Amino acid sequence: MNNLFLIAFLDVKESIRAKWFLIYTIVFGGLIALFFIAGVTESQVMGFSGLSRLLLMYIQVTIVILPIFILITTVRSISGDRDNHILEYMLSFPISLHHYYWGKVIGRFATVFLPVLFAMILALFIGLFKGSGIPWNIFILYSGLLFALCSSFLGIAFLISSIVKSSEIALGFSFFIWIFLLAFIDIALISLMMQNRLSEELIIGISLINPMEVFRVAAISLFDPQLTVMGPVAYYILDNIALPLFILFSIAYPTLVGVLFAFLGFKIFKKTDLV
Amino acid sequence: MIQIENLTKKFGNAISLDAINLKIQSGDCVALMGPNGAGKTTLIRLILGYYHPTNGQVLINGKNPIKERVDVLQNISFVPQLPPPIKLSLEELIAYVCKSTQVQKEKILHFAQEMELDIEPNLKKSFFKLSGGMKQKMLIAISLARRGEIIIYDEPTANLDPKARDNFHRLLQTQNHPNISLFVTHRIDEMRDIVNRQIYMDLGKIINDEKI
Numbered sequence A: 001m002n003n004l005f006l007i008a009f010l011d012v013k014e015s016i017r018a019k020w021f022l023i024y025t026i027v028f029g030g031l032i033a034l035f036f037i038a039g040v041t042e043s044q045v046m047g048f049s050g051l052s053r054l055l056l057m058y059i060q061v062t063i064v065i066l067p068i069f070i071l072i073t074t075v076r077s078i079s080g081d082r083d084n085h086i087l088e089y090m091l092s093f094p095i096s097l098h099h100y101y102w103g104k105v106i107g108r109f110a111t112v113f114l115p116v117l118f119a120m121i122l123a124l125f126i127g128l129f130k131g132s133g134i135p136w137n138i139f140i141l142y143s144g145l146l147f148a149l150c151s152s153f154l155g156i157a158f159l160i161s162s163i164v165k166s167s168e169i170a171l172g173f174s175f176f177i178w179i180f181l182l183a184f185i186d187i188a189l190i191s192l193m194m195q196n197r198l199s200e201e202l203i204i205g206i207s208l209i210n211p212m213e214v215f216r217v218a219a220i221s222l223f224d225p226q227l228t229v230m231g232p233v234a235y236y237i238l239d240n241i242a243l244p245l246f247i248l249f250s251i252a253y254p255t256l257v258g259v260l261f262a263f264l265g266f267k268i269f270k271k272t273d274l275v
Numbered sequence B: 001m002i003q004i005e006n007l008t009k010k011f012g013n014a015i016s017l018d019a020i021n022l023k024i025q026s027g028d029c030v031a032l033m034g035p036n037g038a039g040k041t042t043l044i045r046l047i048l049g050y051y052h053p054t055n056g057q058v059l060i061n062g063k064n065p066i067k068e069r070v071d072v073l074q075n076i077s078f079v080p081q082l083p084p085p086i087k088l089s090l091e092e093l094i095a096y097v098c099k100s101t102q103v104q105k106e107k108i109l110h111f112a113q114e115m116e117l118d119i120e121p122n123l124k125k126s127f128f129k130l131s132g133g134m135k136q137k138m139l140i141a142i143s144l145a146r147r148g149e150i151i152i153y154d155e156p157t158a159n160l161d162p163k164a165r166d167n168f169h170r171l172l173q174t175q176n177h178p179n180i181s182l183f184v185t186h187r188i189d190e191m192r193d194i195v196n197r198q199i200y201m202d203l204g205k206i207i208n209d210e211k212i
């Protein structure tokens, strides 16, 4: 077995035994179960129903909590390994930094992506069992969005772990980035919009830099764009950009951001002191 | 051969190693001594290629341990001062070692037995759940199995009981391969049978270097 996959494989095995992974899996699996118990599939809200409605609710919650899960667990484990000298020992073996770093990235990706995907597949199975139709287009779009969401925040997490050497500071930093992307950018943009200082196009453009905003809009994009549940930004985007193009962008762009950040993290990992 | 030329390492403004020159040749068995904060661990980490020197260079058999990391580390086995809380099971740790270094599993098991570490019933256990002494024995067994051309031990016996310490010294003496050993130690009397050179460091400098 190649060293890259050895590292990835051992990382996955280690994660699966960790408490955070148990909580992580229970939260996302539990979310699906909860929605079913709450009867989301039976309710008819705002024109759409059944599994579509359930998956929409799932992805909307996931977009908010998955990034902070990914940031905290990844940053904690990587800089934790540094803090308590695990890295010092493991790197004393003849494994290239390239294999070590990307092996960790692959291992982490599998552990954060697969449980959220399985939760969705679980929903499909229960839905099938209950006899509701399967909204394949939504399922495929959301799988893509989850993939992109995991990539982008994993990339950010690896970059933070490479820059910040202490796990305490790295944790604080992760939390800040999450809050910033989640709320502050929106608030700032809304206030700019209200003051009419910048053109609408520019503001929308800026909001599209934020992967969180892209996910939010993409998640509702397959539903009727006239719906009032969407914010003004989403409405504007879906009104002005062709839907297939936007969907492609919503998956490609965050994935690219993640790869880019992870790559930057690797450069820094190589260039600075390891322990 | 470990060749250290004009090696300086600063962290911020604090100098941890101050323009050190040192040559360690095949056959040298060194006791590296000095008070806490002298720079011993920093020196070792530079040899292992973990730190980027502020100035000067380290060469292991003529190779740069950062640029030719895999080549250099193929020949070095290292045991840290405190066994880290590795979360892998013993089985997984052994797999990691075997796959990355081409050491046979049987060899590790053999040296574990020599160190009187009962490894079979613990294979599925996480490494960090072993007692301090058991962890240290495991890391020593791994390092002996690797038979590195260069062995670097940062206070290897700190956690061991006297019996285990004797075992360890006996195993070291039966290894008889003509290479380099570097022991950080505070107890020179204990190591006197093993080492043939003593280097004393303080404040990032080599104060004394003699054959014994």
Ligand SMILES: Nc1ncnc2c1ncn2[C@@H]1O[C@H](COP(=O)(O)OP(=O)(O)O)[C@@H](O)[C@H]1O
Pocket: A275, B011, B014, B015, B016, B034, B035, B036, B037, B038, B039, B040, B041, B042, B043
């Ligand atoms: N990563 C680091 N960052 C900042 N200072 C460090 C770091 N590593 C070591 N030092 C400092 O360098 C000096 C030498 O440390 P060290 O090499 O660990 O000493 P020893 O192993 O001889 O006890 C100490 O003053 C220590 O505080």
Ligand SMILES: [Mg+2]
Pocket: B040, B041, B081
């Ligand atoms: Mg030390």
